[in-house]
């Protein structure tokens with residue numbers, strides 16, 4: 001209805017709302033959803049994929065945990081899978097000798113066909129990176145290695161025969177360092193899986209991703225412990241933003257006092273010297289450690305808007321320290337005003 005002096009006033013006809021923990025929780029979930037839908041950088045898989053990377057020589061994709069909050073777990077999974085199906089088609093670099101050896105060893109151990117064309121080799125590598133990424137998630141939920149391997153075999157549709165052989169291989173044979181080479185065998189099976197008479201490896205990347213996503217998403221959601229896993233991944237955001245809503249939301253003049261949060265106490269932090277766990281932007285306490293609060297000025301967009309909240313006499317700092325709600329706002333501002341590359345760039 002109105003915005004005045006930093007407050008937003010809302011109304012809903014004649015309905016009288018009243019404040020409660022349940023209302024705050026509903027507002028949090030709506031906020032989370034709105035953030036996930038707010039900008040293509042967070043909602044479109046094509047954009048998220050650009051931030052999926054392969055760490056060194058590891059046969060695994062990686063996406064920062066913050067995407068569980070900013071984009072949602074379904075988009076995280078979809079990004080891994082689509083990265084695989086798109087890269088399998090587009091990446092043309094030859095596989096290194098080392099990679100070929102690793103793949104060969106895994107396929108021989110499982111007794112599957114070792115002969116692969118260059119193109120098939122690339123498909124195995126990219127699919128395996130997605131399969132490993134999903135397995136890493138699952139192995140956090142299912143602690144027993146054998147059970148987690150069986151989960152991956154079932155979810156990706158490995159034949160009973162190959163699954164039995166994989167389960168019988170001594171566990172140290174296909175795991176070295178952080179590598180998990182079972183993924184090559186599973187990838188080999190996945191690419192030849194047929195749907196409507198077409199092998200997955202021959203499908204358009206988006207269609208292959210649709211099929212695989214649907215299968216794996218269903219399997220993850222029905223795994224006991226999945227909800228707890230996701231809840232833990234986003235807990236810092238949930239707890240701190242919920243505490244923020246409790247503190248700032250007033251319904252008909254009533255504020256619901258936060259029921260004992262673990263946020264740092266700004267007064268106590270000041271007493272300790274004033275440079276502790278206090279947000280530079282809003283002076284609130286936080287759940288974050290100080291090193292987690294750090295945002296480079298260039299990332300935070302504050303280079304355009306030097307804060308007047310930094311103590312007088314200080315030179316412009318390289319970093320600011322932000323609480324969770326302020327950090328979230330900065331991410332949204334950054335994504336909301338990204339100037340497109342190319343000829344339209346403003347100079």
Ligand SMILES: [Zn+2]
Nearest residue numbers: 279282323326
């Ligand atoms: Zn703040």
